[in-house]
Amino acid sequence: MTEITRRAMLAGTAALAALAASPALAAAPQSGQQAPGFYRYKVGDLELTQLSDGAGTFPMPDHFVANVSNETAIAEAAKAYLAPAGKITVPFNPVLINTGSKLILIDTGNGAGPNPAVGRLLTNLAAAGYSPQQIDTVVISHLHPDHINGLHTKDGKLAFPNAEVLMPQADWAFWMSEENAAKAKEGMTKNYFTTIQKALADMKGHVAMYGWDKEIAPGVTSINTAGHTPGHTSFAVSSGKDKVFVQSDVTNIPAFFLRHPDWHVMFDNDPALAQKTRHRFYDMAASEKAIVVGYHFPFPAVGHVEKDGAGYRLVPVSWSGVV
Numbered sequence: 001m002t003e004i005t006r007r008a009m010l011a012g013t014a015a016l017a018a019l020a021a022s023p024a025l026a027a028a029p030q031s032g033q034q035a036p037g038f039y040r041y042k043v044g045d046l047e048l049t050q051l052s053d054g055a056g057t058f059p060m061p062d063h064f065v066a067n068v069s070n071e072t073a074i075a076e077a078a079k080a081y082l083a084p085a086g087k088i089t090v091p092f093n094p095v096l097i098n099t100g101s102k103l104i105l106i107d108t109g110n111g112a113g114p115n116p117a118v119g120r121l122l123t124n125l126a127a128a129g130y131s132p133q134q135i136d137t138v139v140i141s142h143l144h145p146d147h148i149n150g151l152h153t154k155d156g157k158l159a160f161p162n163a164e165v166l167m168p169q170a171d172w173a174f175w176m177s178e179e180n181a182a183k184a185k186e187g188m189t190k191n192y193f194t195t196i197q198k199a200l201a202d203m204k205g206h207v208a209m210y211g212w213d214k215e216i217a218p219g220v221t222s223i224n225t226a227g228h229t230p231g232h233t234s235f236a237v238s239s240g241k242d243k244v245f246v247q248s249d250v251t252n253i254p255a256f257f258l259r260h261p262d263w264h265v266m267f268d269n270d271p272a273l274a275q276k277t278r279h280r281f282y283d284m285a286a287s288e289k290a291i292v293v294g295y296h297f298p299f300p301a302v303g304h305v306e307k308d309g310a311g312y313r314l315v316p317v318s319w320s321g322v323v
Protein backbone atom coordinates (compact mmCIF):
# COMPACT_ATOMS: atom_id res chain seq x y z
CA MET A 1 0.00 0.00 0.00
CA THR A 2 1.48 3.38 -0.95
CA GLU A 3 1.76 6.10 1.64
CA ILE A 4 -0.83 8.25 -0.15
CA THR A 5 -3.62 5.65 -0.25
CA ARG A 6 -2.85 4.58 3.32
CA ARG A 7 -3.17 8.18 4.49
CA ALA A 8 -6.38 8.65 2.49
CA MET A 9 -7.79 5.49 4.01
CA LEU A 10 -6.98 6.58 7.53
CA ALA A 11 -8.58 9.95 6.87
CA GLY A 12 -11.64 8.18 5.48
CA THR A 13 -11.93 5.96 8.53
CA ALA A 14 -11.71 8.98 10.81
CA ALA A 15 -14.41 10.75 8.81
CA LEU A 16 -16.69 7.72 8.99
CA ALA A 17 -16.23 7.49 12.75
CA ALA A 18 -17.13 11.18 13.06
CA LEU A 19 -20.23 10.67 10.90
CA ALA A 20 -21.35 7.64 12.88
CA ALA A 21 -21.28 9.72 16.04
CA SER A 22 -23.31 12.50 14.41
CA PRO A 23 -26.98 12.74 15.36
CA ALA A 24 -27.68 13.74 11.73
CA LEU A 25 -27.40 10.05 10.84
CA ALA A 26 -30.38 9.10 13.03
CA ALA A 27 -32.74 6.70 11.23
CA ALA A 28 -35.25 8.43 8.93
CA PRO A 29 -38.83 7.21 9.12
CA GLN A 30 -39.86 5.09 6.12
CA SER A 31 -42.43 6.77 3.91
CA GLY A 32 -44.70 3.87 2.98
CA GLN A 33 -46.11 6.14 0.25
CA GLN A 34 -45.49 6.07 -3.48
CA ALA A 35 -44.52 9.22 -5.42
CA PRO A 36 -47.25 10.86 -7.55
CA GLY A 37 -47.72 9.02 -10.84
CA PHE A 38 -47.54 11.34 -13.81
CA TYR A 39 -45.13 11.52 -16.72
CA ARG A 40 -44.90 14.20 -19.42
CA TYR A 41 -43.60 14.11 -22.98
CA LYS A 42 -44.02 16.07 -26.19
CA VAL A 43 -45.70 15.03 -29.43
CA GLY A 44 -44.98 17.90 -31.83
CA ASP A 45 -46.56 20.98 -30.22
CA LEU A 46 -48.70 18.88 -27.88
CA GLU A 47 -47.72 18.12 -24.29
CA LEU A 48 -48.97 14.73 -23.13
CA THR A 49 -49.18 13.63 -19.50
CA GLN A 50 -49.57 9.99 -18.54
CA LEU A 51 -51.68 9.95 -15.38
CA SER A 52 -51.63 6.81 -13.28
CA ASP A 53 -54.96 5.70 -11.86
CA GLY A 54 -53.01 3.09 -9.91
CA ALA A 55 -52.76 -0.66 -10.42
CA GLY A 56 -54.95 -3.47 -9.14
CA THR A 57 -53.44 -6.76 -7.89
CA PHE A 58 -55.68 -9.79 -7.60
CA PRO A 59 -55.40 -13.59 -7.59
CA MET A 60 -55.23 -14.80 -11.20
CA PRO A 61 -58.86 -15.55 -12.03
CA ASP A 62 -59.73 -18.90 -13.57
CA HIS A 63 -59.37 -18.39 -17.32
CA PHE A 64 -57.87 -14.90 -17.10
CA VAL A 65 -56.44 -16.06 -20.42
CA ALA A 66 -59.58 -17.62 -21.83
CA ASN A 67 -57.93 -19.97 -24.34
CA VAL A 68 -54.99 -21.37 -22.33
CA SER A 69 -54.93 -23.27 -19.04
CA ASN A 70 -54.36 -21.44 -15.77
CA GLU A 71 -51.19 -23.50 -15.32
CA THR A 72 -49.79 -22.13 -18.58
CA ALA A 73 -50.77 -18.56 -17.66
CA ILE A 74 -49.21 -18.84 -14.18
CA ALA A 75 -46.01 -20.30 -15.69
CA GLU A 76 -45.87 -17.42 -18.18
CA ALA A 77 -46.34 -14.91 -15.34
CA ALA A 78 -43.39 -16.48 -13.50
CA LYS A 79 -41.31 -16.37 -16.69
CA ALA A 80 -42.04 -12.62 -16.96
CA TYR A 81 -41.14 -12.12 -13.24
CA LEU A 82 -44.66 -10.94 -12.44
CA ALA A 83 -45.00 -10.89 -8.66
CA PRO A 84 -46.39 -12.01 -6.32
CA ALA A 85 -46.70 -15.57 -7.63
CA GLY A 86 -50.21 -16.62 -8.61
CA LYS A 87 -51.41 -13.01 -8.73
CA ILE A 88 -51.82 -10.59 -11.56
CA THR A 89 -51.34 -6.81 -11.51
CA VAL A 90 -53.22 -4.66 -14.00
CA PRO A 91 -52.24 -0.96 -14.19
CA PHE A 92 -54.56 1.81 -15.42
CA ASN A 93 -53.15 4.82 -17.29
CA PRO A 94 -55.36 7.63 -18.63
CA VAL A 95 -53.67 10.23 -20.87
CA LEU A 96 -54.02 14.01 -20.75
CA ILE A 97 -53.32 16.04 -23.90
CA ASN A 98 -52.54 19.73 -23.54
CA THR A 99 -52.80 21.36 -26.97
CA GLY A 100 -51.82 24.76 -25.59
CA SER A 101 -55.43 25.94 -25.60
CA LYS A 102 -57.43 22.77 -24.77
CA LEU A 103 -57.13 19.94 -22.27
CA ILE A 104 -58.29 16.55 -23.54
CA LEU A 105 -58.43 13.52 -21.22
CA ILE A 106 -58.58 10.01 -22.70
CA ASP A 107 -60.32 7.62 -20.27
CA THR A 108 -61.04 8.23 -16.60
CA GLY A 109 -59.92 5.23 -14.55
CA ASN A 110 -61.81 3.34 -11.86
CA GLY A 111 -63.12 6.23 -9.78
CA ALA A 112 -62.38 6.51 -6.08
CA GLY A 113 -63.36 3.40 -4.13
CA PRO A 114 -62.36 1.37 -1.09
CA ASN A 115 -59.12 0.07 -2.69
CA PRO A 116 -56.41 2.75 -2.26
CA ALA A 117 -54.27 1.09 -4.97
CA VAL A 118 -56.64 2.30 -7.71
CA GLY A 119 -58.84 5.32 -8.35
CA ARG A 120 -55.91 7.74 -8.12
CA LEU A 121 -56.55 9.75 -11.27
CA LEU A 122 -57.78 12.94 -9.54
CA THR A 123 -54.92 12.84 -7.02
CA ASN A 124 -52.35 12.48 -9.80
CA LEU A 125 -54.10 15.08 -11.97
CA ALA A 126 -53.75 17.54 -9.07
CA ALA A 127 -50.10 16.52 -8.57
CA ALA A 128 -49.54 17.26 -12.28
CA GLY A 129 -50.90 20.77 -11.71
CA TYR A 130 -54.41 20.57 -13.17
CA SER A 131 -57.90 20.81 -11.71
CA PRO A 132 -60.78 18.64 -13.00
CA GLN A 133 -62.70 21.84 -13.80
CA GLN A 134 -60.07 22.72 -16.42
CA ILE A 135 -60.69 19.64 -18.59
CA ASP A 136 -62.43 20.65 -21.84
CA THR A 137 -63.00 17.22 -23.38
CA VAL A 138 -63.13 13.68 -22.03
CA VAL A 139 -62.77 10.97 -24.67
CA ILE A 140 -63.83 7.45 -23.67
CA SER A 141 -62.15 4.60 -25.61
CA HIS A 142 -64.76 1.98 -24.69
CA LEU A 143 -67.39 1.63 -21.99
CA HIS A 144 -65.71 -0.90 -19.63
CA PRO A 145 -65.94 0.17 -15.97
CA ASP A 146 -62.18 0.75 -15.52
CA HIS A 147 -62.41 3.44 -18.22
CA ILE A 148 -65.72 5.16 -17.30
CA ASN A 149 -66.12 4.90 -13.53
CA GLY A 150 -63.88 7.92 -13.03
CA LEU A 151 -66.48 10.11 -14.78
CA HIS A 152 -68.05 10.48 -11.34
CA THR A 153 -66.65 11.44 -7.95
CA LYS A 154 -67.17 9.34 -4.83
CA ASP A 155 -70.36 11.27 -4.02
CA GLY A 156 -71.82 10.75 -7.50
CA LYS A 157 -71.09 14.19 -8.97
CA LEU A 158 -69.56 14.72 -12.40
CA ALA A 159 -65.80 14.56 -11.90
CA PHE A 160 -65.12 16.85 -14.89
CA PRO A 161 -68.07 19.25 -14.69
CA ASN A 162 -67.06 21.50 -17.59
CA ALA A 163 -66.01 18.81 -20.04
CA GLU A 164 -67.76 17.61 -23.15
CA VAL A 165 -67.78 13.78 -22.93
CA LEU A 166 -67.25 11.84 -26.16
CA MET A 167 -68.27 8.18 -26.40
CA PRO A 168 -67.73 5.65 -29.21
CA GLN A 169 -71.09 5.32 -30.95
CA ALA A 170 -70.86 1.55 -31.46
CA ASP A 171 -70.07 0.87 -27.80
CA TRP A 172 -72.81 3.15 -26.53
CA ALA A 173 -75.35 1.46 -28.83
CA PHE A 174 -74.23 -2.00 -27.62
CA TRP A 175 -73.88 -1.48 -23.87
CA MET A 176 -76.78 0.91 -23.29
CA SER A 177 -79.30 -1.35 -25.05
CA GLU A 178 -81.86 -2.91 -22.68
CA GLU A 179 -82.42 -5.63 -25.24
CA ASN A 180 -78.73 -6.62 -25.31
CA ALA A 181 -78.62 -6.51 -21.49
CA ALA A 182 -81.63 -8.84 -21.26
CA LYS A 183 -80.13 -11.45 -23.57
CA ALA A 184 -76.56 -11.28 -22.16
CA LYS A 185 -75.08 -14.48 -20.72
CA GLU A 186 -75.17 -14.68 -16.91
CA GLY A 187 -71.78 -13.85 -15.39
CA MET A 188 -69.20 -11.30 -16.42
CA THR A 189 -70.97 -9.88 -19.49
CA LYS A 190 -74.30 -9.52 -17.67
CA ASN A 191 -72.48 -7.81 -14.78
CA TYR A 192 -70.83 -5.44 -17.24
CA PHE A 193 -74.23 -4.38 -18.58
CA THR A 194 -75.53 -3.71 -15.06
CA THR A 195 -72.43 -1.76 -13.98
CA ILE A 196 -72.12 0.26 -17.19
CA GLN A 197 -75.80 1.20 -17.42
CA LYS A 198 -75.77 2.27 -13.77
CA ALA A 199 -72.57 4.30 -14.17
CA LEU A 200 -73.90 6.16 -17.21
CA ALA A 201 -77.58 6.48 -16.25
CA ASP A 202 -77.34 10.23 -15.59
CA MET A 203 -75.21 10.95 -18.67
CA LYS A 204 -77.66 10.22 -21.48
CA GLY A 205 -78.20 13.90 -22.28
CA HIS A 206 -74.61 14.91 -21.60
CA VAL A 207 -72.58 12.86 -24.02
CA ALA A 208 -71.74 13.23 -27.69
CA MET A 209 -71.01 10.24 -29.94
CA TYR A 210 -68.06 9.73 -32.25
CA GLY A 211 -67.39 7.34 -35.11
CA TRP A 212 -64.11 6.03 -36.52
CA ASP A 213 -61.52 7.66 -38.80
CA LYS A 214 -62.39 11.18 -37.67
CA GLU A 215 -60.45 13.91 -35.90
CA ILE A 216 -62.69 13.94 -32.84
CA ALA A 217 -60.65 16.52 -30.86
CA PRO A 218 -57.65 18.68 -31.90
CA GLY A 219 -54.90 16.26 -32.99
CA VAL A 220 -56.87 13.15 -31.92
CA THR A 221 -58.09 10.74 -34.64
CA SER A 222 -60.24 7.71 -33.78
CA ILE A 223 -59.17 4.28 -35.08
CA ASN A 224 -61.40 1.21 -35.28
CA THR A 225 -59.89 -1.46 -33.01
CA ALA A 226 -63.11 -3.37 -32.32
CA GLY A 227 -63.05 -6.82 -30.73
CA HIS A 228 -62.28 -6.12 -27.07
CA THR A 229 -65.71 -4.42 -27.19
CA PRO A 230 -67.89 -3.70 -30.26
CA GLY A 231 -66.92 -0.01 -30.26
CA HIS A 232 -63.41 -0.33 -28.87
CA THR A 233 -61.33 2.58 -30.17
CA SER A 234 -57.65 3.52 -30.32
CA PHE A 235 -56.36 6.97 -31.22
CA ALA A 236 -53.62 8.52 -33.30
CA VAL A 237 -52.47 11.64 -31.48
CA SER A 238 -50.46 13.79 -33.86
CA SER A 239 -48.90 17.20 -34.29
CA GLY A 240 -46.70 18.14 -37.23
CA LYS A 241 -44.73 15.04 -38.18
CA ASP A 242 -44.91 13.53 -34.67
CA LYS A 243 -47.46 10.90 -33.71
CA VAL A 244 -48.22 8.39 -30.98
CA PHE A 245 -50.86 5.66 -30.95
CA VAL A 246 -52.99 5.52 -27.82
CA GLN A 247 -54.01 1.88 -28.14
CA SER A 248 -56.47 1.67 -25.21
CA ASP A 249 -57.09 -2.10 -24.64
CA VAL A 250 -55.86 -3.71 -27.89
CA THR A 251 -54.01 -5.83 -25.34
CA ASN A 252 -54.28 -6.06 -21.61
CA ILE A 253 -50.90 -6.61 -19.83
CA PRO A 254 -48.11 -6.86 -22.42
CA ALA A 255 -46.25 -9.73 -20.69
CA PHE A 256 -49.11 -11.99 -21.74
CA PHE A 257 -50.87 -10.54 -24.75
CA LEU A 258 -48.12 -8.75 -26.67
CA ARG A 259 -45.89 -11.77 -26.19
CA HIS A 260 -48.80 -14.02 -27.23
CA PRO A 261 -51.19 -11.99 -29.41
CA ASP A 262 -53.32 -15.09 -29.97
CA TRP A 263 -54.09 -15.37 -26.26
CA HIS A 264 -57.53 -14.02 -25.34
CA VAL A 265 -57.98 -11.98 -22.19
CA MET A 266 -61.21 -12.96 -20.42
CA PHE A 267 -62.64 -9.45 -20.93
CA ASP A 268 -62.66 -9.62 -24.77
CA ASN A 269 -66.19 -9.37 -26.11
CA ASP A 270 -65.36 -10.93 -29.50
CA PRO A 271 -62.07 -12.79 -28.91
CA ALA A 272 -61.50 -13.80 -32.54
CA LEU A 273 -61.96 -10.23 -33.78
CA ALA A 274 -59.81 -8.86 -30.91
CA GLN A 275 -57.03 -11.26 -31.95
CA LYS A 276 -57.23 -10.13 -35.59
CA THR A 277 -57.22 -6.51 -34.47
CA ARG A 278 -54.11 -7.09 -32.33
CA HIS A 279 -52.12 -8.39 -35.29
CA ARG A 280 -53.34 -5.63 -37.61
CA PHE A 281 -52.67 -2.87 -35.07
CA TYR A 282 -49.20 -4.03 -33.92
CA ASP A 283 -48.02 -4.90 -37.44
CA MET A 284 -48.89 -1.31 -38.34
CA ALA A 285 -47.29 0.19 -35.20
CA ALA A 286 -44.14 -1.96 -35.59
CA SER A 287 -43.67 -1.13 -39.28
CA GLU A 288 -44.14 2.59 -38.56
CA LYS A 289 -41.75 2.32 -35.55
CA ALA A 290 -44.44 4.31 -33.76
CA ILE A 291 -44.70 5.00 -30.06
CA VAL A 292 -47.61 3.13 -28.49
CA VAL A 293 -49.37 4.14 -25.27
CA GLY A 294 -51.13 1.25 -23.52
CA TYR A 295 -53.79 1.80 -20.89
CA HIS A 296 -52.75 -1.42 -19.13
CA PHE A 297 -49.00 -1.20 -19.81
CA PRO A 298 -46.66 -0.69 -16.82
CA PHE A 299 -46.47 3.02 -15.90
CA PRO A 300 -45.65 5.35 -17.62
CA ALA A 301 -47.10 3.02 -20.25
CA VAL A 302 -45.26 4.44 -23.26
CA GLY A 303 -43.01 2.45 -25.59
CA HIS A 304 -42.27 0.97 -28.97
CA VAL A 305 -43.68 -2.36 -30.07
CA GLU A 306 -41.38 -4.66 -32.02
CA LYS A 307 -42.12 -7.89 -33.82
CA ASP A 308 -40.55 -10.77 -31.90
CA GLY A 309 -41.03 -14.24 -33.36
CA ALA A 310 -44.73 -15.04 -33.53
CA GLY A 311 -45.51 -12.25 -31.08
CA TYR A 312 -44.41 -8.77 -30.14
CA ARG A 313 -42.22 -7.13 -27.54
CA LEU A 314 -42.65 -3.84 -25.68
CA VAL A 315 -39.60 -1.59 -25.51
CA PRO A 316 -40.51 1.01 -22.89
CA VAL A 317 -39.25 4.58 -23.35
CA SER A 318 -36.51 5.74 -20.99
CA TRP A 319 -37.50 8.16 -18.28
CA SER A 320 -36.55 11.69 -19.25
CA GLY A 321 -35.95 14.42 -16.69
CA VAL A 322 -36.85 17.10 -19.23
CA VAL A 323 -40.01 17.37 -21.32
Ligand SMILES: [Zn+2]
Nearest residue numbers: 144146249295
Ligand atom coordinates in the same frame (compact mmCIF):
# COMPACT_ATOMS: atom_id res chain seq x y z
ZN1 LIG B 1 -59.40 -1.74 -19.63
